[in-house]
Amino acid sequence: MAYDLEEQEQIASLKAWWDKYGNVTTWVLIAGLAAYAGWNGWNYYQRNQAGQASALYDELQNAVQAKDNAKVLRAAGDMESKFASTAYAPMGALVAAKSAFEANDLKSAKAQLQWAVDHGADEFKAVAKIRLAGVLLDEKAYDEALKVLNGDVPASFAGAVADRKGDILFAQNKLTEARTAYKAALDATDKNNPGRKLIELKLEAAGGTA
Numbered sequence: 001m002a003y004d005l006e007e008q009e010q011i012a013s014l015k016a017w018w019d020k021y022g023n024v025t026t027w028v029l030i031a032g033l034a035a036y037a038g039w040n041g042w043n044y045y046q047r048n049q050a051g052q053a054s055a056l057y058d059e060l061q062n063a064v065q066a067k068d069n070a071k072v073l074r075a076a077g078d079m080e081s082k083f084a085s086t087a088y089a090p091m092g093a094l095v096a097a098k099s100a101f102e103a104n105d106l107k108s109a110k111a112q113l114q115w116a117v118d119h120g121a122d123e124f125k126a127v128a129k130i131r132l133a134g135v136l137l138d139e140k141a142y143d144e145a146l147k148v149l150n151g152d153v154p155a156s157f158a159g160a161v162a163d164r165k166g167d168i169l170f171a172q173n174k175l176t177e178a179r180t181a182y183k184a185a186l187d188a189t190d191k192n193n194p195g196r197k198l199i200e201l202k203l204e205a206a207g208g209t210a
Contacts, residue, residue, distance in 0.1 A: 053083035060092050069103040072096050073112075080115055090120030094127060101135065110135055117148070126157035133164050142172050159188035163199055170206055179208035186210065 060075035076096035079089045097112035113135065116128035129148050136145035145168050153161050166181035182203040189196050200210040 050083075050086050050088070053079055053086040053088035056083070057088045057092055060095060064095060064099055067099075067103075069099050069105060069108075072099040073108055076112060080119070084119055087121070087124075090116045090124035090128070093120070094124065094131070097128075097131065106135060106139070122154050123157070126153040126161070129153065130157070130160050130164050133168065137164075137168050137171060140171070142168050155188075159185045159193075159195075159199075162188060163195075163202075166199075166202060166206070170202065175206050178206045179203060182206060182208065 056075055056079050060072055060079070063069075063071035063075060073096055076092045079086075079092045083089050093112045093116040097109045097116070100106070100108035100112060110132060113128045113132035116124050117132060120128060129151075133145040133148045136142075136148065146165065149161050149165055149168075162181050162185035166178045166185060169175075169178035169181055182199055185199050186196060186203065189199060203210055
């Protein structure tokens with residue numbers, strides 16, 4: 001079918017535009033398609049990683065139930081080396097630390113907690129810090145324990161961190177500093193939290209009043 005004059009002018013304008021911008025447009029389109037494909041590929045990779053990590057976490061939990069600490073540590077190590085980007089890895093590290101602690105394997109417990117401190121998201125990091133400081137407190141490594149608790153933590157963990165600092169300072173017989181820490185713990189702990197009573201008792205034992 002013959003084109004009328006108006007259609008011919010439109011085609012001519014389109015050809016001129018394409019000659020000027022067509023190459024750039026093609027590359028933008030290709031880049032967009034590549035980004036979309038990459039995004040879908042990344043999502044698939046993440047889902048696949050999470051699925052495999054979940055299965056390994058189940059194995060770890062089964063090993064915990066069987067009180068097989070060696071198997072627990074192997075499963076945790078596999079998650080940390082293969083699936084560190086998933087939430088299962090720091091969760092596994094915390095579970096493995098508890099298993100090792102109960103098996104009196106303090107070296108492994110500390111290593112797992114340190115991994116969670118170094119690689120976990122804020123919440124996991126905070127829990128790991130508090131627990132690691134507790135292990136170090138038991139070992140009378142007071143300065144190291146206080147050092148572990150340095151740095152920011154989510155507001156919901158501020159009370160627990162201050163409480164642990166109070167325990168360490170009290171063990172060092174630094175009662176003035178311990179009272180300050182326990183008071184900070186009370187200030188950061190919700191009034192309906194049943195743990196407040198224990199903090200109050202510690203504060204009183206350090207010579208303070210709630």
